[in-house]
Amino acid sequence: MPLFTALTLFLACDQGFVDPSREYGPPVPDAPAKVSRVHVPTSLGAVDTPRRDIHGAPIGVSCATCHAGPGEDAIVVGDNGNPEQMHGTIELLHGGLACDACHEPTDRRLLHLADGAKLEMAEAMQLCAQCHGPQARDYQKGAHGGMTGYWDLRQGERVRNHCVECHAPHSPKPPQVQPAPRAVDRVVFPASETH
Amino acid sequence: MEDASRRTTLKALGATLGAAAFARAMAPLAAWPEDLSIDELLQRHYKELSRDDMVRVLRRLEQETLDQYGAVVTIDDVRPIPEVQFGYALNLSVCVGCRKCAEACHVENNHDRATNQSYIRVLEIKNGSVDLAMGTVDYDHAVPKKGRSYMPVQCHQCDNAPCVSVCPIEATWKEPDGIVVVDYNWCIGCRYCEAACPYHARRFNWHKPEIPAEEINPDQAYLSNRVRPQGVMEKCTFCLHRTRKGRLPACLEACPTGARVFGNMLDPNSEIRWVLENKRTFVLKEDLGTRPRFFYFFDK
Numbered sequence: 324m325p326l327f328t329a330l331t332l333f334l335a336c337d338q339g340f341v342d343p344s345r346e347y348g349p350p351v352p353d354a355p356a357k358v359s360r361v362h363v364p365t366s367l368g369a370v371d372t373p374r375r376d377i378h379g380a381p382i383g384v385s386c387a388t389c390h391a392g393p394g395e396d397a398i399v400v401g402d403n404g405n406p407e408q409m410h411g412t413i414e415l416l417h418g419g420l421a422c423d424a425c426h427e428p429t430d431r432r433l434l435h436l437a438d439g440a441k442l443e444m445a446e447a448m449q450l451c452a453q454c455h456g457p458q459a460r461d462y463q464k465g466a467h468g469g470m471t472g473y474w475d476l477r478q479g480e481r482v483r484n485h486c487v488e489c490h491a492p493h494s495p496k497p498p499q500v501q502p503a504p505r506a507v508d509r510v511v512f513p514a515s516e517t518h
Numbered sequence: 519m520e521d522a523s524r525r526t527t528l529k530a531l532g533a534t535l536g537a538a539a540f541a542r543a544m545a546p547l548a549a550w551p552e553d554l555s556i557d558e559l560l561q562r563h564y565k566e567l568s569r570d571d572m573v574r575v576l577r578r579l580e581q582e583t584l585d586q587y588g589a590v591v592t593i594d595d596v597r598p599i600p601e602v603q604f605g606y607a608l609n610l611s612v613c614v615g616c617r618k619c620a621e622a623c624h625v626e627n628n629h630d631r632a633t634n635q636s637y638i639r640v641l642e643i644k645n646g647s648v649d650l651a652m653g654t655v656d657y658d659h660a661v662p663k664k665g666r667s668y669m670p671v672q673c674h675q676c677d678n679a680p681c682v683s684v685c686p687i688e689a690t691w692k693e694p695d696g697i698v699v700v701d702y703n704w705c706i707g708c709r710y711c712e713a714a715c716p717y718h719a720r721r722f723n724w725h726k727p728e729i730p731a732e733e734i735n736p737d738q739a740y741l742s743n744r745v746r747p748q749g750v751m752e753k754c755t756f757c758l759h760r761t762r763k764g765r766l767p768a769c770l771e772a773c774p775t776g777a778r779v780f781g782n783m784l785d786p787n788s789e790i791r792w793v794l795e796n797k798r799t800f801v802l803k804e805d806l807g808t809r810p811r812f813f814y815f816f817d818k
Contacts, residue, residue: 342568346694348597348762457817465610465789466797469776471766474788475599477763489774497775499660502640503617506624507633508655 357473361448364488368432368444371412377381381412386444390431411488416494425450425492451486462486531596542751553586564701565690566739575703576740583745588731596762598695598741604695604756604811605783606767606788607799608670611817613777615640615661615668622772623672626757628735630727635753637721638672640770648802672769672803673698673719673754681711681720681753690751696811697756699741705750712751716803717810722755756780783811 369383374381389409410485415422426445427441434450435441452459461467462483469489473479489497547578557578561567576593583591589617621691623629623636645667653669662668679698682690690711712720726748738744739759744754757767761780770778781790793799797815 324816330784343593344574345569345597350600351764359611426614440614461817464792464796465781466779466793467612467776469771469773471771472783473764474761474766475602475764483767484776487775497614499662500614500616502615502657502661503657504634506618506635506639506640508618508635 346458351475351477354477357478359476359477359481359483361483361485362488363445366487367447367485367487370410373412386403387432392432393430413493416496417492447492448486453491524682535719544553558703563704565678565691568610572740575702579740580600582595587734587745589731589734589736591734591736591738591744593738593740593744593764594759596759598693598697599762599764600786602695603783604675605780605781605794606675606756606811607790607793607797607813607818609775609777609779610667610814613640613668613670614774615642615657615663615666616774616777617777618772618774619670619769622768623754623763625733626735626760626768628727628729628738628745630723630725631733632725635721635763637719637752637804638670639718641669641671642666643669669768671719671802672812673715673756674717675754675756675767677809677811678691678807680716680806680808682712682713684710686710690753693741693758694761697758698753699755699758700751700753701741701749702744702746702752707749708750709751716806716808720751723752724751 333346358398366383369385371381371383374382404487425434427435430441432444434444434447437453438444448459448462458467468486470481472481474481486492519773531718543761555578557574561575572595576595579593580591583589583593596652606736612791617640618640619668620636622642622673623638626635627633637656641650641655642654642657642661642663643649657663657685675698677692679692682692682698685691686708687704687706690698690700690704692698694732707722710724711723712718723746727745729745734745735743737759741753741761742757742759755764757769761767767778767780770780772783779789779793781788783790783794785791793815794813799813799818801813
């Protein structure tokens with residue numbers, strides 16, 4: 324019997340830690356859960372101008388700068404009947420949609436849904452969702468769209484990217500990018516063309 | 519007299535042989551590496567360190583980083599969260615191969631700057647196949663290239679990990695939350711684990727990593743991103759210094775397409791569980807029976 328006890332003890336020690344207090348970290352308290360919130364980018368409700376900031380990013384001007392309220396009369400800064408002058412940076416490559424398909428004609432500060440219901444710019448994701456259902460579902464479930472912060476909402480909040488942070492609303496297909504530099508590895512993989 | 523003489527001779531002979539054997543046995547001490555302290559030589563295996571031992575080791579390692587790299591860092595022994603099993607999934611439908619994940623890994627995990635090393639390799643493969651042998655990792659053109667798809671590969675934190683079973687000295691093992699870790703101070707650098715890994719996920723420190731002091735990530739853990747010594751193996755730890763404190767891994771935060779999903783597989787409401795239950799997922803080289811915790815999936 325003492326032999327058996329010794330053997331059990333030996334096996335127990337071999338499996339785990341000598342100091343059991345180190346096996347796990349402190350338990351996470353079920354404190355009030357933090358939230359997962361959507362980041363609202365400043366590019367919403369603004370149009371790019373040809374001017375650039377020091378990082379080379381276009382400087383935007385808010386829609387409300389010119390379109391101060393509902394109705395055509397609310398245009399503060401006139402465009403001399405030439406909308407292209409102010410909206411010239413916009414390249415519209417979004418499934419052949421027209422401006423008014425998303426933008427509310429009676430109040431240019433707003434958007435509208437397919438049923439005509441007006442929508443604040445900050446709620447643009449609802450507008451995206453009415454056509455892009457599978458993506459919207461995946462987004463809601465956390466399987467689409469980038470995020471930062473905490474996976475564990477008990478310990479901290481999560482900030483999720485807005486649709487327009489990755490997909491420019493007027494030309495949603497992301498452009499090609501130059502990849503980050505590769506590792507200088509000792510192992511050289513054969514190029515697929517020559518292998 | 520003759521007996522005594524014989525005995526004396528034998529004694530002298532024995533003493534000479536004994537002294538020679540002792541000198542031979544002690545010879546490695548003559549080749550004592552300059553950067554090896556007595557404390558490091560006598561340090562026990564990670565699992566055998568008491569809490570007090572661990573604190574002493576951490577302070578010593580912090581001092582060494584300060585002495586050798588000029589960087590003030592905090593090294594913690596970050597332990598698993600109870601009732602958490604980590605899982606990771608990657609959406610191959612949206613990955614564009616931009617290597618932002620590898621870049622973030624490089625910075626977060628204090629990799630050697632000259633080799634631009636990271637724990638993630640992004641394979642460029644022809645559409646319509648997952649033929650790894652025909653893939654390349656050294657592409658340098660704009661991505662995504664037409665007719666190509668991209669597959670980042672990192673440690674799969676296998677539940678039946680070949681790298682763990684081949685280690686002759688148990689310097690690598692699987693933690694209770696599923697992460698396979700290395701005790702860099704116990705590893706002898708035999709590289710068996712590198713050879714055993716079917717995902718080519720392990721890296722060897724051929725050189726002492728060189729990182730400018732101001733670029734060293736000071737938020738470190740013993741089992742993850744502390745600066746590794748020369749001659750030891752290293753690997754992805756799902757950023758345990760972050761994830762065991764509830765944060766997302768660095769590669770996930772860096773991904774510009776949102777291709778990565780991370781979380782606790784025991785939580786039925788977690789994102790990773792939704793992906794595993796609803797998406798078309800697969801694991802790489804399933805036939806090998808390694809049971810990875812890293813899953814790939816498609817949108818359609």
